Amino acid sequence: MTQKTSRRDFLSAGLSAGLTLPVAGAGTKMGFFNPAGTAAPETAATPVKLDYKVLGRTGLKVTTVGMGCMITSDPSVVEQALDAGINYFDTARGYQHGNNERMVGAALGAKRKQIVLSTKTEAPDKAGMQRHLEESLRELNTDYIDIWYLHGKSSADEIHDDMIEMQQLARQQGKIRFAGVSTHSGQQQLLPWMAQKGAFDVVLCAYNFAMDPGMEQAIATAAKAGLGVVAMKVMAGGIRSVRPGDPMYPKLTQPGALLAALKWVVNKPNVATTVPSMTDRDQLEENLKAMGSPLAAHDEKLLAAHLEMIRPVYCRMCGACSGACRKGLPVADMLRCLTYADGYGQFALGRERFLELAAGRTGAGCANCTGCTVECPHGVHVAERLERAQELFG
Amino acid sequence: MRAAGLLLTMMLAAGTSGAQDYLNCHFAPGWEPSGTRRDYAANNLFEYKDGGAEGYLSFGFVRMQGITCASGADTLDIDVSEMADADSAYGIFAANVDSSLPIAKLGMGGQVERQSASFSKGKYYVELVEVAANPDKDDTPTMQAFAEKMLEHMEGRVTPPEALAWFLKQDLASVRLVPESVLGLRELRRGYVAKYKQGQAFLVQEDSPEAAAAVLKSLREKFEGAAPVNVGDEAIQATVRYLDGICIFRKGKFLGGYANMPGPRAAAEQAAELAARVP
Numbered sequence: 001m002t003q004k005t006s007r008r009d010f011l012s013a014g015l016s017a018g019l020t021l022p023v024a025g026a027g028t029k030m031g032f033f034n035p036a037g038t039a040a041p042e043t044a045a046t047p048v049k050l051d052y053k054v055l056g057r058t059g060l061k062v063t064t065v066g067m068g069c070m071i072t073s074d075p076s077v078v079e080q081a082l083d084a085g086i087n088y089f090d091t092a093r094g095y096q097h098g099n100n101e102r103m104v105g106a107a108l109g110a111k112r113k114q115i116v117l118s119t120k121t122e123a124p125d126k127a128g129m130q131r132h133l134e135e136s137l138r139e140l141n142t143d144y145i146d147i148w149y150l151h152g153k154s155s156a157d158e159i160h161d162d163m164i165e166m167q168q169l170a171r172q173q174g175k176i177r178f179a180g181v182s183t184h185s186g187q188q189q190l191l192p193w194m195a196q197k198g199a200f201d202v203v204l205c206a207y208n209f210a211m212d213p214g215m216e217q218a219i220a221t222a223a224k225a226g227l228g229v230v231a232m233k234v235m236a237g238g239i240r241s242v243r244p245g246d247p248m249y250p251k252l253t254q255p256g257a258l259l260a261a262l263k264w265v266v267n268k269p270n271v272a273t274t275v276p277s278m279t280d281r282d283q284l285e286e287n288l289k290a291m292g293s294p295l296a297a298h299d300e301k302l303l304a305a306h307l308e309m310i311r312p313v314y315c316r317m318c319g320a321c322s323g324a325c326r327k328g329l330p331v332a333d334m335l336r337c338l339t340y341a342d343g344y345g346q347f348a349l350g351r352e353r354f355l356e357l358a359a360g361r362t363g364a365g366c367a368n369c370t371g372c373t374v375e376c377p378h379g380v381h382v383a384e385r386l387e388r389a390q391e392l393f394g
Numbered sequence: 395m396r397a398a399g400l401l402l403t404m405m406l407a408a409g410t411s412g413a414q415d416y417l418n419c420h421f422a423p424g425w426e427p428s429g430t431r432r433d434y435a436a437n438n439l440f441e442y443k444d445g446g447a448e449g450y451l452s453f454g455f456v457r458m459q460g461i462t463c464a465s466g467a468d469t470l471d472i473d474v475s476e477m478a479d480a481d482s483a484y485g486i487f488a489a490n491v492d493s494s495l496p497i498a499k500l501g502m503g504g505q506v507e508r509q510s511a512s513f514s515k516g517k518y519y520v521e522l523v524e525v526a527a528n529p530d531k532d533d534t535p536t537m538q539a540f541a542e543k544m545l546e547h548m549e550g551r552v553t554p555p556e557a558l559a560w561f562l563k564q565d566l567a568s569v570r571l572v573p574e575s576v577l578g579l580r581e582l583r584r585g586y587v588a589k590y591k592q593g594q595a596f597l598v599q600e601d602s603p604e605a606a607a608a609v610l611k612s613l614r615e616k617f618e619g620a621a622p623v624n625v626g627d628e629a630i631q632a633t634v635r636y637l638d639g640i641c642i643f644r645k646g647k648f649l650g651g652y653a654n655m656p657g658p659r660a661a662a663e664q665a666a667e668l669a670a671r672v673p
Contacts (some may be wrong), residue, residue, distance in 0.1 A: 073489075073570075073587070076636035082563035096445050097490040127529060152446075184440055277448065280575035280638075312526045336437070 036066040039054045050085045051291035055272040056228025060116050060180045064266045065291050068275035069093045070095050075107035080281050082111050090275040094121035098139050105140035112142050120182055126162040147202050148176040154186040156193045164199045191218040195225035206233035209264040209303045220295050223270035233266040250279035260299035262290040324374045327364035329376055333357055340388045352394035419463035422536045428464035440591045452573045453486040454478030467527040475519040485571025487514035493568050500541050502554050510536040516550010535626045557586055557597050560671040565591035577653055581609050593655040594600035599648055606644045623662045626669040631658035640666040
């Protein structure tokens with residue numbers, strides 16, 4: 001027996017059973033919803049056009065903009081998302097050691113059965129998964145999880161048979177409806193494997209405009225096999241880390257820049273929904289605009305400008321430059337030090353790490369070297385960046 | 395003279411033994427190092443905390459160092475996260491505590507369970523997670539021993555952030571640092587939120603009284619029907635969707651108030667008590 005907890009008083013009460021989730025046929029459908037409702041709006045809100053897609057073989061009809069709750073701290077943001085019509089909410093057992101699930105469960109309250117709710121387990125074995133599932137059900141105040149993900153898997157090797165068995169068992173017991181895997185790395189190998197394995201219904205993967213084009217093919221393979229594709233990290237993480245004062249800040253925070261990144265993913269035909277993190281209500285209202293809104297020319301310009309900005313400086317640590325410098329510079333390590341300083345504002349850490357690199361290995365002056373032999377496949381201006389690292393830390 | 399030399403040698407040894415003396419598998423009997431030391435920064439934390447890294451980054455994560463210890467078939471992961479400052483370290487600790495358990499006096503605060511522990515001291519946030527062959531094993535003494543030894547080797551503040559003491563104690567359920575958008579409002583960038591049996595209180599520190607006044611002004615414009623009320627240096631009260639009865643005051647460079655109260659008057663009454671405690 002699960003307990004219902006309301007946001008305001010967290011009082012326990014019974015929860016009625018029954019599934020009222022919309023199950024769609026094919027295609028995309030749109031509707032309208034006024035997020036402000038009728039009660040005491042603090043500002044006048046524009047009606048939002050809702051846009052739905054079918055989540056692969058689950059048949060669930062989900063709004064193309066969902067809500068990633070990981071860093072949401074106030075339940076009012078979840079409540080407003082619910083009222084706005086968002087119907088996909090994502091959390092995980094491990095987020096804030098379960099406190100996030102508790103907040104989400106309380107905020108959803110009686111509306112839980114009207115939405116698609118996903119959570120994740122990072123337990124390494126069947127017994128641990130079983131414990132996590134019971135804890136998730138309790139904290140989320142629900143009798144079932146719609147999608148239960150194996151959390152953060154980078155390769156097929158990390159997904160053991162007993163994990164799949166546990167997902168199947170939970171499904172037979174009615175505790176979950178669908179099985180999934182979430183992944184942030186190794187995705188281009190993992191997604192085709194999942195497509196072939198046939199044991200999963202949904203994949204939650206990192207996908208954004210800054211990614212390798214090979215990811216689009218991996219997603220297409222997954223979707224073709226019937227997997228519902230949910231995209232996360234849709235804003236390309238770096239945007240969040242840019243703070244006022246950073247030279248990139250004005251451009252990356254100009255009106256529409258974040259929305260353009262979300263629209264890019266929402267408009268991908270093989271992606272059913274997205275889970276951008278939302279911490280406030282302004283962000284929510286902005287994200288809602290991505291639904292039913294095509295990627296316009298000005299959006300593409302914003303994204304192109306962003307890509308252009310990060311390409312020369314953003315090291316993806318792919319290792320392709322390893323051993324390529326004729327003077328033997330540890331290119332990737334030096335670029336990483338620079339990322340600490342330039343990308344994360346951690347100059348001291350960057351310098352400390354730079355100085356930890358073997359003495360004599362970092363000093364070969366790039367300024368005096370003609371014809372750099374290091375070519376980054378992702379377009380990082382390696383020579384310029386190494387020179388900057390030597391100037392900054394040397 | 396000889397004693398002074400010995401002392402100097404000891405001091406030098408302590409000084410050169412590295413800042414990571416707190417990472418030691420021998421802090422409890424029967425445990426030995428296993429595997430290599432972990433070291434992650436903000437740009438590669440996801441490799442270790444895959445799926446959870448953003449939660450650390452939102453609290454000003456700088457660096458994580460960790461070790462794995464083994465005792466027979468049991469393993470213990472010890473991870474020390476260096477955060478931007480002590481408030482952030484306490485903040486991530488408070489965000490992750492089990493609210494059904496008491497906060498122990500370990501550094502600024504800690505919790506010890508049968509196979510896990512967490513605490514914060516200075517700018518460090520520490521997590522210990524044991525994976526025991528017997529999942530029901532009570533290894534609380536081991537967790538406690540590691541935590542206490544680590545604290546001895548760790549520098550930094552041992553008192554929780556001062557602002558926490560300003561919240562009213564009656565019916566207080568929990569206090570935590572919200573790293574961005576307090577109450578889900580972008581204008582309230584970062585601050586502490588205290589949950590009560592009824593409603594929630596908050597405190598946000600701005601850079602100056604002028605900056606705080608500008609935030610209050612923007613919220614007054616945002617909240618339709620907001621009215622001034624006599625709390626602190628200046629204040630507003632309103633009924634706001636999702637936040638119910640709310641009162642936000644400014645006192646110097648601090649913004650504070652109550653939300654999710656039955657009405658604006660109740661929020662203002664509570665806010666006045668809170669404002670009186672803010673120096």
